[in-house]
Amino acid sequence: MGTQAPTYTLAEVFNTAVVANRAIAAWRLPHAASVQVCISLQDDLFIGQPVLENSAAGFLFCPFQVGKYKNSFIKADLEFDPLTGIVFSAPDAPVAGLKEFYTLLAEPTNNSWHLPESIAQLTSENYTAVVQQSIAAIEAGEMEKVVISRNQKQQLPENFSPVATFNKLLESYPEAFVSLVSVPGIGTWLGATPEILVSIDADQVFHTMALAGTQPATEKVNDAIWRQKEIEEQGMVERYILSCFKKLRLREYTEIGPRTIKAGNLLHLRTDFKVDLKEVDYPALGSEMLQLLHPTSAICGLPKEPALQFILAREGYDRSYYSGYFGPVNCAAGTSLFVNLRCMQLLSHEAILYAGAGITSESDPEKEWHETQHKMNTIGSVLNG
Numbered sequence: 001m002g003t004q005a006p007t008y009t010l011a012e013v014f015n016t017a018v019v020a021n022r023a024i025a026a027w028r029l030p031h032a033a034s035v036q037v038c039i040s041l042q043d044d045l046f047i048g049q050p051v052l053e054n055s056a057a058g059f060l061f062c063p064f065q066v067g068k069y070k071n072s073f074i075k076a077d078l079e080f081d082p083l084t085g086i087v088f089s090a091p092d093a094p095v096a097g098l099k100e101f102y103t104l105l106a107e108p109t110n111n112s113w114h115l116p117e118s119i120a121q122l123t124s125e126n127y128t129a130v131v132q133q134s135i136a137a138i139e140a141g142e143m144e145k146v147v148i149s150r151n152q153k154q155q156l157p158e159n160f161s162p163v164a165t166f167n168k169l170l171e172s173y174p175e176a177f178v179s180l181v182s183v184p185g186i187g188t189w190l191g192a193t194p195e196i197l198v199s200i201d202a203d204q205v206f207h208t209m210a211l212a213g214t215q216p217a218t219e220k221v222n223d224a225i226w227r228q229k230e231i232e233e234q235g236m237v238e239r240y241i242l243s244c245f246k247k248l249r250l251r252e253y254t255e256i257g258p259r260t261i262k263a264g265n266l267l268h269l270r271t272d273f274k275v276d277l278k279e280v281d282y283p284a285l286g287s288e289m290l291q292l293l294h295p296t297s298a299i300c301g302l303p304k305e306p307a308l309q310f311i312l313a314r315e316g317y318d319r320s321y322y323s324g325y326f327g328p329v330n331c332a333a334g335t336s337l338f339v340n341l342r343c344m345q346l347l348s349h350e351a352i353l354y355a356g357a358g359i360t361s362e363s364d365p366e367k368e369w370h371e372t373q374h375k376m377n378t379i380g381s382v383l384n385g
């Protein structure tokens with residue numbers, strides 16, 4: 001008679017990872033039924049530019065701008081299946097780390113999460129003034145589009161639980177990539193993003209998307225009417241993706257869209273680009289496109305360099321991991337990297353919510369401010385009971 005493996009809850013596993021000072025990621029892919037969880041037992045989590053093709057299985061967590069913040073990789077030394085409650089270890093997982101983790105897992109835990117080492121900066125109240133300056137810079141021909149973002153604190157409710165909030169996000173946003181990531185020294189981020197940056201599925205199909213243009217969700221998605229401003233704004237993201245393909249001399253791709261999609265309380269315009277990696281015989285396309293794409297015109301601007309410099313000089317705060325990219329690498333379903341949007345960072349008693357909006361010469365500063373408020377509500381509403 002075999003002994004049965006002990007079972008745990010996601011909250012027990014999450015809290016143990018924090019007590020053990022380990023990095024943990026829990027996520028659910030869009031429209032997927034199951035939640036996946038991985039924990040790294042490595043002492044060094046930091047990596048340079050990610051190489052996706054030969055990577056171990058794990059979860060990438062990368063900032064908007066590499067420099068002050070690092071690219072981290074949460075290697076799947078441990079995996080957890082919340083449905084069965086069973087924890088699995090990888091054959092190459094460090095033995096001492098495993099022993100310590102299982103010892104701590106047997107003990108009772110409380111709600112806790114990793115906090116950031118550096119204090120998160122907040123934007124001042126001059127969002128509309130920065131948008132006004134952006135419009136002036138665009139009219140002066142410095143760039144065509146720039147994405148200006150802001151952040152805002154919101155009190156955490158009494159007895160806040162990251163895992164219970166993650167579960168609420170799963171329920172509220174079945175069409176999103178829902179995630180809870182907690183890394184020592186970096187902190188804890190929760191979100192429900194609609195935007196793929198790079199994915200490569202189990203059939204070796206590469207996928208990226210141009211997602212931009214925003215309006216509040218209407219009853220019928222297909223009845224949405226888009227203004228010229230949003231059509232052009234999304235077109236710029238498409239053009240940017242096509243310019244990346246062109247740099248790699250890749251001509252064999254399929255393009256579908258733009259179509260209207262619903263993301264929580266909002267609608268966006270989306271064009272999907274797919275490449276069959278078996279047909280084009282380009283196994284490193286994922287890593288090479290990742291390097292070229294980030295930061296795309298959906299979260300930075302066009303052309304990239306002047307827009308990035310404008311953001312760094314004028315936005316007035318540090319985005320850290322907001323509008324960075326993250327997701328599973330070489331897991332059962334392949335690699336799926338998303339843009340870290342509709343997200344919040346957890347402090348001890350507060351969450352910081354982040355959102356941005358694409359600014360073009362047609363922008364109205366007040367409307368853009370409301371758009372960022374709608375985007376923050378996607379995630380902020382789950383804190384309100």
Ligand SMILES: C=C(O[C@@H]1C=C(C(=O)O)C=C[C@H]1O)C(=O)O
Nearest residue numbers: 212213214298341355356357358
């Ligand atoms: C920048 C954000 O979203 C991005 C910007 C959009 C826009 O400007 O319309 C739409 C979708 C995203 O690509 C955000 O959610 O913070």
